[in-house]
Amino acid sequence: MKLGIDAGGTLIKMAYIEEESGSIQYRTFPASHIEAVADWILKLGPAEVCVTGGKVKQLEACGVQPLAGIVEFEATYHGVRYLLKETGTPLESFILTNVGTGTSIHYLSEHTHRRVGxxxxxxxxxxxxxxxxxxxxxxxxxxxxxxxxxxxGIDLKVRHIYEGAEPPIPGELTASNFGRLNMLAALDxxxxxxxxxxxxxxxxxxxxxxxxxxxxxxxxxxxxxxxxxxxxxxxxxxxxxxxxxxxxxxxxxxxxxxxxxxxxxxxxx
Ligand code: ADP
Missing domain, CATH: 3.30.420.40 (ATPase, nucleotide binding domain)
Structure with a gap:
């Protein structure tokens, strides 16, 4: 059994290849349940494990012995390229936005990748x-x-400000998230x-x-x-x-x- 683990701040994500089917299976645990994750892995029997993310030390302390580790951004780039290929989406250069606990934004082109913010x-x-x-x-x-x-009744849209007149930018754009204070204040x-x-x-x-x-x-x-x-x-x-x-x-x-x-x-x- 081969097992890849992404031990993030909120969730631990796992991808593994089942021997019978040969296909990738997925599993998620809350990051606070490290011991349950370790139990689950140890019950799989002999497994080659590679870990990425911030909770490697905690997994090791629970008896999981990874063969390898990989820097999170590298792992993410490889995973994205794999999924794009699998789904037949031929993209060479694009922005990659990972909406996890926080959000990180990357630029990927055929030969380079970099975190842009x-x-x-x-x-x-x-x-x-x-x-x-x-x-x-x-x-x-x-x-x-x-x-x-x-x-x-909560978000102020551009069309709310222009009240029927033609706005210079699309009326459906949010002018201010949570900005309809008058409406909010009127509610009990x-x-x-x-x-x-x-x-x-x-x-x-x-x-x-x-x-x-x-x-x-x-x-x-x-x-x-x-x-x-x-x-x-x-x-x-x-x-x-x-x-x-x-x-x-x-x-x-x-x-x-x-x-x-x-x-x-x-x-x-
Ligand atoms: P990280 O790698 O930082 O753990 P994730 O990509 O796993 O980040 O995303 C975490 C976010 O996923 C949470 O902040 C929440 O919005 C969402 N989420 C999805 N499923 C769950 C879940 N079962 N429990 C808690 N948050 C979840």
Whole structure:
């Protein structure tokens, strides 16, 4: 058995090749459950393991002995190239945006890759800000609730400012996330679903805008989005997709994009 592990700040992602099928399988554990991860790995029997990410030492302390390690960004690049090839998406140069706990932005071309920046606004912001506003801490529950929310009474759009007149920029652009203070102040109680949906909108639009600016800087027309923040979070995907297109770039979402780092580690073996 060959196993690639991406031990991130929030989630531990694993990609492994099953001997019978020969295909890659995936598995995720919360980063706080290191011992459960180690138990699961040790029960697999003899396994060649390659690890990337920040929790290598903790895994070793629990008895997992990796054969190899790989720097996180390298692993991610290899994983992305692998998934692009698998899905038949021929891309040479593009912006890669990894929306994990935080967001990192990279430029990849045929022969080079470099990290171009990032933002602390990412999946961790969805978790933390949602908790601060609604008290909800469970990921699945919050993405389900957000899907029923509306941003209309919370976010100020350009068309709200122009009130029927023709705006000089698209009216659907957000002028100010959480900026409809008059509307918010008029409500007795804010709807948790509406707040959650606006939090996801804020993160999605920030991630899309910074990515499109990076694309402009490097003359790239496409942004590939990966990271666990898109797992069962269609609202985030829609916000990122819509805003990336609105700002003039082509978004690509990779199925299993949460596992790029783990796949890159697996490919090292
Ligand atoms: P990292 O590598 O930093 O751990 P990930 O790419 O795994 O980052 O993304 C972490 C984000 O994924 C979280 O901040 C959250 O928004 C989202 N997420 C997806 N599934 C879960 C889950 N089961 N529990 C917590 N967060 C989750």
């Amino acid at each position: 990032g933002t602390g606004v990412g999946g961790g912001t969805i978790m933390g800000l949602s908790y601060a506003l609604t008290g909800l801490a469970d990921y699945e529950e919050l993405v389900r609730s957000a899907a029923n929310g509306s941003r209309e 109680k804010l709807s948790p679903s509406d707040l959650l949906s606006s939090v996801i909108g804020l993160v999605g639009e920030t991630v899309a805008t910074t990515s499109v600016l990076a694309a402009g800087q490097f003359g790239a027309g496409t942004v590939v989005f990966i990271g666990s923040s898109f797992i069962r979070n269609d609202l985030l995907k829609e916000a990122v997709e819509g805003y990336t297109k609105l700002r003039g770039a082509a978004p690509v979402f990779l199925e299993n994009g949460a596992y790029c780092g783990a796949i890159g580690a697996l490919l090292q073996l």
